[in-house]
Amino acid sequence: NAGVTQTPKFQVLKTGQSMTLQCAQDMNHNSMYWYRQDPGMGLRLIYYSASEGTTDKGEVPNGYNVSRLNKREFSLRLESAAPSQTSVYFCASSRDTGGYTFGSGTRLTVV
Amino acid sequence: TQLLEQSPQFLSIQEGENLTVYCNSSSVFSSLQWYRQEPGEGPVLLVTVVTGGEVKKLKRLTFQFGDARKDSSLHITAAQPGDTGLYLCAGKPSNQFYFGTGTSLTVIP
Numbered sequence: 001n002a003g004v005t006q007t008p009k010f011q012v013l014k015t016g017q018s019m020t021l022q023c024a025q026d027m028n029h030n031s032m033y034w035y036r037q038d039p040g041m042g043l044r045l046i047y048y049s050a051s052e053g054t055t056d057k058g059e060v061p062n063g064y065n066v067s068r069l070n071k072r073e074f075s076l077r078l079e080s081a082a083p084s085q086t087s088v089y090f091c092a093s094s095r096d097t098g099g100y101t102f103g104s105g106t107r108l109t110v111v
Numbered sequence: 112t113q114l115l116e117q118s119p120q121f122l123s124i125q126e127g128e129n130l131t132v133y134c135n136s137s138s139v140f141s142s143l144q145w146y147r148q149e150p151g152e153g154p155v156l157l158v159t160v161v162t163g164g165e166v167k168k169l170k171r172l173t174f175q176f177g178d179a180r181k182d183s184s185l186h187i188t189a190a191q192p193g194d195t196g197l198y199l200c201a202g203k204p205s206n207q208f209y210f211g212t213g214t215s216l217t218v219i220p
Contacts, residue, residue, distance in 0.1 A: 035210075041212065042113065043154070043199065043201075050206075058207070098159075099156035099159055100201075101156070102154050102155070104151070104153050105153055
C-alpha cells in the first residue's frame with residue numbers, strides 16, 4: 001500500500017551542484033506531476049506527464065528537467081542548483097480525471 | 112497573481128466551534144478539489160466537486176461548489192484538534208489543477 005514514494009526526504013546542496021529527485025507510484029496511474037511548495041505561494045506545478053513517454057511544462061519549469069522513465073517512475077533533475085530552488089518538492093500521480101495522490105515530499109535546501 | 116484565492120489565510124479556533132473557509136476565483140472550473148495537508152506530509156484529497164451548486168458532506172465537513180463553478184466553501188461543524196492542518200483548494204480550468212495558497216487551521220483543545 002505504498003502509493004507515491006519520493007526519495008530522498010531531505011537534501012542539502014551547494015549552489016551549482018546537480019541532483020535528481022526520484023518518484024515512483026504503484027497505483028497504475030497514467031499521469032504524474034512535480035510540484036514545489038513555498039510559503040505564501042502554495043503548490044506550483046513544475047512539470048507533468050500525462051502518460052508514459054510524454055512530458056509538459058507547468059507554471060515554473062525553468063531550472064528543471066524531468067524524465068518519465070516508465071509508467072511507474074517520474075524523476076526531477078536540477079542541473080545547477082540555485083538558492084531560489086530551496087523548497088519542498090512533491091510528486092503526485094492521478095488517473096486521468098481523478099484526484100491526486102501525493103508523496104510525502106523532499107525538503108531541499110540550496111546554500 | 113494566484114488563480115485561486117483562499118481566505119482566511121490563518122484561522123485559530125477553540126474545539127467545538129464552527130468555521131467556514133473560502134476558495135474564490137474569476138475563472139470557471141470543470142471540477143474543484145479540497146485537500147488537507149499535515150506538517151511534514153503531502154496533501155490528502157478530501158473531496159471532488161464537479162457540478163455547480165453541488166454540496167458534499169464528509170462527516171463534520173460540508174463542501175459546496177458555487178453555482179457558477181468559480182468558488183467553493185468548506186464548513187466544519189464542531190471542530191476537533193484532529194482537524195488541524197492546511198486546507199488547500201485546487202481548481203481545474205482546463206487540463207491541470209491549480210492550487211490555492213491554503214488556509215492554515217489550528218483547533219485548540
